[in-house]
Amino acid sequence: MTENVDIVIIGAGFSGLYAVHKFHEKYNVVCFEAGDGVGGTWYWNRYPGARVDIESVEYSYGFDEELQQEWKWPEYFSAQPDLERYANHVAGLFVACAVGHSTINQFQNCIALCESSH
Numbered sequence: 001m002t003e004n005v006d007i008v009i010i011g012a013g014f015s016g017l018y019a020v021h022k023f024h025e026k027y028n029v030v031c032f033e034a035g036d037g038v039g040g041t042w043y044w045n046r047y048p049g050a051r052v053d054i055e056s057v058e059y060s061y062g063f064d065e066e067l068q069q070e071w072k073w074p075e076y077f078s079a080q081p082d083l084e085r086y087a088n089h090v091a092g093l094f095v096a097c098a099v100g101h102s103t104i105n106q107f108q109n110c111i112a113l114c115e116s117s118h
């Protein structure tokens, strides 16, 4: 199965999620993520008071108008849980690939999901 991979993406932060979304319809994509969830910086950094120092809306993906319209950032400068929630929301909607532990099983599961998505 691994010989069918076209693109390997390392990390399911905001960049990695976008890359998976961008490429998975045309290519067999796998995404390795060391964490147990998506969001990258906003998955790992959970210290009290962690929040953005740019407007939350700057984190919104612009590739889907419906997503743009439906998502309401609760605060101008949102806190870590809201960034992580948004990353999970986007992953659920657009990222057909499962992400998770970088184990060989997950790798194969991920390929299987990608292959079934196009």
Ligand SMILES: Cc1cc2nc3c(=O)[nH]c(=O)nc-3n(C[C@H](O)[C@H](O)[C@H](O)COP(=O)(O)OP(=O)(O)OC[C@H]3O[C@@H](n4cnc5c(N)ncnc54)[C@H](O)[C@@H]3O)c2cc1C
Pocket: 010, 011, 012, 013, 014, 015, 016, 032, 033, 034, 035, 039, 040, 041, 042, 043, 045, 050, 051, 052, 053, 054, 102
């Ligand atoms: C505390 C904090 C606050 C920040 N606040 C802001 C802000 O307000 N505004 C702003 O613009 N930017 C801010 N940043 C920068 C922030 O990192 C970026 O905005 C953006 O979230 C980075 O996304 P990314 O997907 O490029 O990388 P990351 O979010 O760093 O994601 C990379 C992912 O790759 C995974 N990974 C790396 N190596 C491997 C490997 N070998 N195998 C598997 N997985 C791997 C990591 O586990 C991680 O999940 C902040 C950063 C920090 C740390």
